[in-house]
Amino acid sequence: MHAFFNPSSVAIIGATEKASSLPGIILKNLLDMGFAGKIYPVNPKYKNVFGLECFASLLDISDEIALTVIAIPASFVLEIIKQQAQKGIQYSVIISAGFREMGAEGIQMEDEIRKVARESNIRIIGPNCLGVLDNYTNFTTSFLSWERITKPKKGVLSILSQSGAFAISVLDLAAQEGIGIAKMANYGNRMDVGESDLLAFLRDDVHTEVVAIYMESVDHGRRFIEAAKACSRKKPIVALKVGKGAAGIAAAKSHTGAIAGNYAIYKAAFLKAGIIEANGLEEFIDGIKVLSMQNPPEGNRILIVTNGGGFGVIVADYCTENGLEVVPPSPQLKEKLREKFAQFYVVNNPIDLTGSACDEDYRVALQTCMVESDEYDAAIIIPLMSPKGMSEKIVSIIDNTMKASGKPAVVCTVGGTFTMKVKQLLEERHYPVFPSPERSAKAMSMLLQRKVLQSH
Amino acid sequence: MHAFFNPSSVAIIGATEKASSLPGIILKNLLDMGFAGKIYPVNPKYKNVFGLECFASLLDISDEIALTVIAIPASFVLEIIKQQAQKGIQYSVIISAGFREMGAEGIQMEDEIRKVARESNIRIIGPNCLGVLDNYTNFTTSFLSWERITKPKKGVLSILSQSGAFAISVLDLAAQEGIGIAKMANYGNRMDVGESDLLAFLRDDVHTEVVAIYMESVDHGRRFIEAAKACSRKKPIVALKVGKGAAGIAAAKSHTGAIAGNYAIYKAAFLKAGIIEANGLEEFIDGIKVLSMQNPPEGNRILIVTNGGGFGVIVADYCTENGLEVVPPSPQLKEKLREKFAQFYVVNNPIDLTGSACDEDYRVALQTCMVESDEYDAAIIIPLMSPKGMSEKIVSIIDNTMKASGKPAVVCTVGGTFTMKVKQLLEERHYPVFPSPERSAKAMSMLLQRKVLQSH
Numbered sequence: 001m002h003a004f005f006n007p008s009s010v011a012i013i014g015a016t017e018k019a020s021s022l023p024g025i026i027l028k029n030l031l032d033m034g035f036a037g038k039i040y041p042v043n044p045k046y047k048n049v050f051g052l053e054c055f056a057s058l059l060d061i062s063d064e065i066a067l068t069v070i071a072i073p074a075s076f077v078l079e080i081i082k083q084q085a086q087k088g089i090q091y092s093v094i095i096s097a098g099f100r101e102m103g104a105e106g107i108q109m110e111d112e113i114r115k116v117a118r119e120s121n122i123r124i125i126g127p128n129c130l131g132v133l134d135n136y137t138n139f140t141t142s143f144l145s146w147e148r149i150t151k152p153k154k155g156v157l158s159i160l161s162q163s164g165a166f167a168i169s170v171l172d173l174a175a176q177e178g179i180g181i182a183k184m185a186n187y188g189n190r191m192d193v194g195e196s197d198l199l200a201f202l203r204d205d206v207h208t209e210v211v212a213i214y215m216e217s218v219d220h221g222r223r224f225i226e227a228a229k230a231c232s233r234k235k236p237i238v239a240l241k242v243g244k245g246a247a248g249i250a251a252a253k254s255h256t257g258a259i260a261g262n263y264a265i266y267k268a269a270f271l272k273a274g275i276i277e278a279n280g281l282e283e284f285i286d287g288i289k290v291l292s293m294q295n296p297p298e299g300n301r302i303l304i305v306t307n308g309g310g311f312g313v314i315v316a317d318y319c320t321e322n323g324l325e326v327v328p329p330s331p332q333l334k335e336k337l338r339e340k341f342a343q344f345y346v347v348n349n350p351i352d353l354t355g356s357a358c359d360e361d362y363r364v365a366l367q368t369c370m371v372e373s374d375e376y377d378a379a380i381i382i383p384l385m386s387p388k389g390m391s392e393k394i395v396s397i398i399d400n401t402m403k404a405s406g407k408p409a410v411v412c413t414v415g416g417t418f419t420m421k422v423k424q425l426l427e428e429r430h431y432p433v434f435p436s437p438e439r440s441a442k443a444m445s446m447l448l449q450r451k452v453l454q455s456h
Numbered sequence: 457m458h459a460f461f462n463p464s465s466v467a468i469i470g471a472t473e474k475a476s477s478l479p480g481i482i483l484k485n486l487l488d489m490g491f492a493g494k495i496y497p498v499n500p501k502y503k504n505v506f507g508l509e510c511f512a513s514l515l516d517i518s519d520e521i522a523l524t525v526i527a528i529p530a531s532f533v534l535e536i537i538k539q540q541a542q543k544g545i546q547y548s549v550i551i552s553a554g555f556r557e558m559g560a561e562g563i564q565m566e567d568e569i570r571k572v573a574r575e576s577n578i579r580i581i582g583p584n585c586l587g588v589l590d591n592y593t594n595f596t597t598s599f600l601s602w603e604r605i606t607k608p609k610k611g612v613l614s615i616l617s618q619s620g621a622f623a624i625s626v627l628d629l630a631a632q633e634g635i636g637i638a639k640m641a642n643y644g645n646r647m648d649v650g651e652s653d654l655l656a657f658l659r660d661d662v663h664t665e666v667v668a669i670y671m672e673s674v675d676h677g678r679r680f681i682e683a684a685k686a687c688s689r690k691k692p693i694v695a696l697k698v699g700k701g702a703a704g705i706a707a708a709k710s711h712t713g714a715i716a717g718n719y720a721i722y723k724a725a726f727l728k729a730g731i732i733e734a735n736g737l738e739e740f741i742d743g744i745k746v747l748s749m750q751n752p753p754e755g756n757r758i759l760i761v762t763n764g765g766g767f768g769v770i771v772a773d774y775c776t777e778n779g780l781e782v783v784p785p786s787p788q789l790k791e792k793l794r795e796k797f798a799q800f801y802v803v804n805n806p807i808d809l810t811g812s813a814c815d816e817d818y819r820v821a822l823q824t825c826m827v828e829s830d831e832y833d834a835a836i837i838i839p840l841m842s843p844k845g846m847s848e849k850i851v852s853i854i855d856n857t858m859k860a861s862g863k864p865a866v867v868c869t870v871g872g873t874f875t876m877k878v879k880q881l882l883e884e885r886h887y888p889v890f891p892s893p894e895r896s897a898k899a900m901s902m903l904l905q906r907k908v909l910q911s912h
Contacts, residue, residue, distance in 0.1 A: 097810065098800055144811075148842045150872045163766025164811065165840055169870040172842075176872060216769060242769045245776030247805075250784070254802040255765035280894035281770060281870070309711035310619025313672060313698045314737060320701030328706070344554055346710040349703075354553065355600075355620065384621055386604045386628075414625045414737070416606045416632060438736035 001193070001201035003091040004125060005134040005183055007067035008037055011058060011089070013080055014072040015041030015049045022071040022095060024049075025143045032146070033138040040065060058083045067091040069131065069141045074098030074109060077127070081113050085120035092117075093141045094126035100189045100257035101128055107257075110191050117192065128256065129188030130164040133171070135181045136207055144168055155180010156209035157292050158202050160195055162216045162256050164188060170212065173285050178427030179292050182207035189256055194219030199227040203234055212288045213239045213275075216252040217259050218266070225273045232274035236450045238287040239275045241266045274453045276446055283442060286434060290443040293430040294408040296451035297378035301327050302444060304350035305365045306382035307357035307390070311437050312350030315380055315412065318441035324448065326350070333373050340364050350382075358389025359397055366401035370409075378447070379409040380440050385419045395425040402431070408447060412440035457649070457657035459547040460581060461590040461639055463523035464493055467514055467545070469536055470528040471497030471505045478527040478551060480505075481599045488602070489594040496521060514539045523547040525587065525597045530554035530565060533583070537569050541576035548573075549597045550582035556645045556713035557584055563713075566647050573648065584712065585644030586620040589627070591637045592663055600624055611636010612665035613748050614658050616651055618672045618712050620644060626668065629741050634883030635748050638663035645712055650675030655683040659690055668744045669695045669731075672708040673715050674722075681729045688730035692906045694743040695731045697722050730909045732902055739898060742890060746899040749886040750864040752907035753834035757783050758900065760806035761821045762838035763813035763846070767893050768806030771836055771868065774897035780904065782806070789829050796820050806838075814845025815853055822857035826865075834903070835865040836896050841875045851881040858887070864903060868896035 012030070014023035027041060031050055040063070041049040044056040055061050058068070058080065068089055070080050074096050084092060094113075099106040110127070117124055125131055131141030135154050149168055152175040159181070161167035167186040174181055182205065185198055196219050202208045211231060218224045228237055243252030244263045253259065270277045276291075278284035302324045306312040316326045328349050329337065337347040341361070346352035351369070353361045362383060370379055379402065383394050402409045411426055411433045413419050423433040434440040468486070470479035483497060487506055496519070497505040500512040511517050514524065514536065524545055526536050530552050540548060550569075555562040566583070573580055581587055587597030591610050605624055608631040615637070617623035623642040630637055638661065641654055652675050658664045667687060674680045684693055699708030700719045709715065726733045732747075734740035758780045762768040772782045784805050785793065793803040797817070802808035807825070809817045818839060826835055835858065839850050858865045867882055867889045869875050879889040890896040 101802075102800060144842050145844070148871070148874050161766070163764070163769070165764030165842075166766035168842055169764070169767070169840065172871050214766065216766070240770075242766065242773055244773045247776045247782035248769050248773035250804070251760075251765075251769040251772040251782075251806050251808075254804050254806075255769055255808060280774070281892040282894065304707075308619070308621030308625070309707075310617070310622035310670065310672070310698065311625070313619075313704050313707040313711055314696075316707040317698055317700045317704035318736070320703045326703035326707075344558060346557075348706070348710050350707050350710075352707075352711060384625065386600050386621075386624055388601075415604070415628050418604050436737040438738065 001197060003066045004093065004132050006137040006139055007091065009040065009063060009065050010037060010067045010069060011040040011042050011061065011065045013042045013068055013070045015043050015054060016046065017049055022143050025145065026069060026071055026095070026141055029140055029142055029145065033140055035138045037139065058087055065089045067093065069093050069095065071095035071143065074106070078109065078113050078116070081116050081122065084122060085116055090122055092122055092124045093131040094124055095129060095131055095141060095143065097128040099127045101255065110189065114191055124192040125185065125187050127189050127191060130167060130186040133184040135183065150175035152179065152181040155182060155292065156207065157181050157212060157288055158183040158205065158208040159212045160198050161186045161214040162188065162190065163214055166214050170285070177285060177289050178424065179289050190219055196220055196223040196227045199231045203231040209235055210288055210291045211235055211237045212284065213237060215239060215241050216243045216256055217261060221269065225269050228273035228275055232453065236291045237275045238278055238284060238291065239270060240278045240281070240284040276449050282439065286439050286443045287446045289432045290410060290447050291450060293432045294410065294447060296447050296454065297408050298451070299377040300325050300448055301375065301377045303369050303376040303379045304382065305353070305362060305379060306350050307353040307355065307387060308382060308384040309346070309352045309354065311382045311384065311412065312352055314437035315382060315441050316350060318438045322441050322445035324441065324445055327375070329369065330375060333369065333375055336368055337365070340368065355387055356389070357387060359391055359393045362394060363397045363401060366398070370405040370407055371401055378407050378444060380412060380444055381409055382412045384413060385415055385422055392422060392425065395422060395429065398426065398431060399429045410434060410440050410444050412437055457653060459522045460549065460588050462593040462595055463547065465496065465519060465522050466493060467496040467498050467517065467521045467524045469498045469524055469526045471499050471510060472502065473505055478599050481601065482525060482527055482551070482597055485596055485598055485601065489596055491594045493595065514543055521545045523549065525549050525551065527551035527599065530562070534565065534569050534572070537572050537578065540578060541572055546578055548578055548580045549587040550580055551585060551587055551597060551599065553584040555583045557711065566645065570647055580648040581641065581643050583645050583647065586623060586642040589640040591639065606631035608635065608637040611638060611748065612663065613637050613668060613744055614639040614661065614664040615668045616654050617642045617670040618644065618646065619670055622670050626741070633741060633745050634880065635745050646675055652676055652679040652683045655687045659687040665691055666744055666747045667691055667693045668740065669693060671695060671697050672699045672712055673717060677725065681725050684729035684731055688909065692747045693731045694734055694740060694747065695726055696734045696737070696740040732905050738895065742895050742899045743902045745888045746866060746903050747906060749888045750866065750903060752903050752910065753864050754907070755833040756781050756904055757831065757833045759825050759832040759835045760838065761809070761818060761835060762806050763809040763811065763843065764838060764840040765808045765810065767838045767840065767868065768808055770893035771838060771897050772806060774894045778897050778901035780897065780901055783831065785825065786831060789825065789831055792824055793821070796824065811843050812845070813843060815847055815849045818850060819853045819857060822854070826861040826863055827857055834863050834900060836868060836900055837865055838868045840869060841871055841878055848878060848881065851878060851885065854882065854887060855885045866890060866896050866900050868893055
């Protein structure tokens, strides 16, 4: 699979400088990304594309080619695969749409391509996809420009997705949420390479520490479970399964030709494979975010610290709903806190520092309960930034105390520009920030779920 | 209740120019807002505060006073209420904390104040609260500055909240989400005026068209149901009940001294009163947003239009989960669409315009299915903005076609700066935009729920 993410040489079929052409956009993106491997444009119309020598056909290239990228109309793809077989090129990303998702004729075209590929040991990602992105080798086959999508920083998350639009949105959201990306693969109709092969590959990928999967259907049920089980022993996997009800199943079929199947079977398979299942796009993003940034807690005893009492109440509700225990502090711990705080602060769990709170109160609460005491396994911290006593210092206070405690924390805060700045600073230090009480509690429960899966 | 939101004259007890003093900040906020009524600072230490004549005591003011604002330490409040009784001032907002939420002594102080107030027909909002905001009269008793919270524009939503931090966060979120605000009341310990009185008042308030309530507990069960029922006949009410499980109930008690009670009883009461219940902060915001911006659909047949197939699949799933029907187009309608679209577009429900979509394709889809056909009651539109064919024109396309259809729509889109700009433009035209498939489907179902409640 390495050749898909870091090919020593790549041929771009149909390459042109035309801004309206898919192969042209793919080539331009690749050049803009600063990919270091050799690039061979292929197009009988040109001698030269973006300053690179252009070849009339694959067969005219005398050098070895590791990978082809094919984004020409569906009916011409088979011929390219035949040339590729002749030249002994073993890997191909087929971007072109117009296959299985279009019905009988498309299925037949796929079958013919598959036959040639099997005979010649050619592995294929696609068709009907964006292909791959490797954030470390700077290789990509995506035809979407980075003008409208923010490119995420380098990081530990790799994304597998049947849907291209979904994969791109996850990249965009990852950039917004401060989540770093290692690799992305979008395989669309998945005529050959799918989740199972890619999971096996990502299990041993040095850059990947968390795997996110968007699934409409699965390539091979049993192989998938085995690959996922082996991968999840080393790295958390978060999955979003779509096509659950009748309307969604029909939509998935039109989308990638996927047979979404019985959702109950997927649920059981995820459980068996140690996969953390997300309910909806936001839970998916929240899960990969918390798992990319924090380590699982040792247990489920959660401390809630806030200067917004109402938020504390809601987080407590959703902790209970998600299997997290909001245990009150012991009389001794209460006494220690009582000595340090103003009388009207609520010394309980949640600790309510009230509208009069300042940054330093958070230091006292976290130092006393998380560092000097063993009564809690993790903290949900809810610093509302509107009172004057709250400043950017909250970032280093949370970082210093939580690091000293060796325990994980998630942050919930809500607000405008100033709050967003604090969120960004916290996420740069790997404290995930969530915009609602319910999502912060759910994210903490997903972190705990990873702990439970690890200990099985 | 008018005197609470638009007092002809108001006395600020303890007024000062000191930036660290609560009464000082409240006075400054009120002056900054440009409130047109008469303001009387009261403080024996000063002759003059912010250029206004300052009085040593309430009793020294010869003019009539409609309302007092009290934000001095708890133990001094009773004396002020006694003076107020003597002068015949009928309304008071008590901001001060340190009462019921602190235990026995605080409860006793509240009881003494209540006794005097009852004998003299004084109505009280508070204590332990931020009091009120009226976005039309520019009156407020809030002690939080607008430097860190964005002030929302004038609009149709009024907010009732036991929690101050929560009320402020909702204002802040409303500003971010393009939701306009009419009134806000935060009553904290709610020793007198609560939801029931305020609902009766908002029912007839000309500026209020949607009511949002954050509840830890209720003031008077039966009165609340009656007031809510009468209000919800005219205007939708969205409620967030917190303090559901044991941990949340305990937290609510520490927070506002509220007895959160049995959640099942609340659920039944909400149903009886025609209240739409939200599960969590985001659903609360989403519900008030969709109800502030769009009219309920006539039925539950939903058209999904997207250029991101995967998003269409997820929305279809969550429509099913929320009781919305994603019915396929009739053969005739399919034929009409087929004639107008490229062959690889998926002409079904969802309509998938694929990564090749441009703005105009949305016009064709919405014009054909929503304006020229009667097969759908509402649309969920998912324009992903990354393809080059997508521009800001999508805003007027959605607006023009949906207006022509007379049917409601919600929009789902995900992305960075450019997408956020499109979101803002859409929300200025009252099309609510949600950042995930699950939330857009849920919001549409809340709009439908309003229709169902209206027809009962």
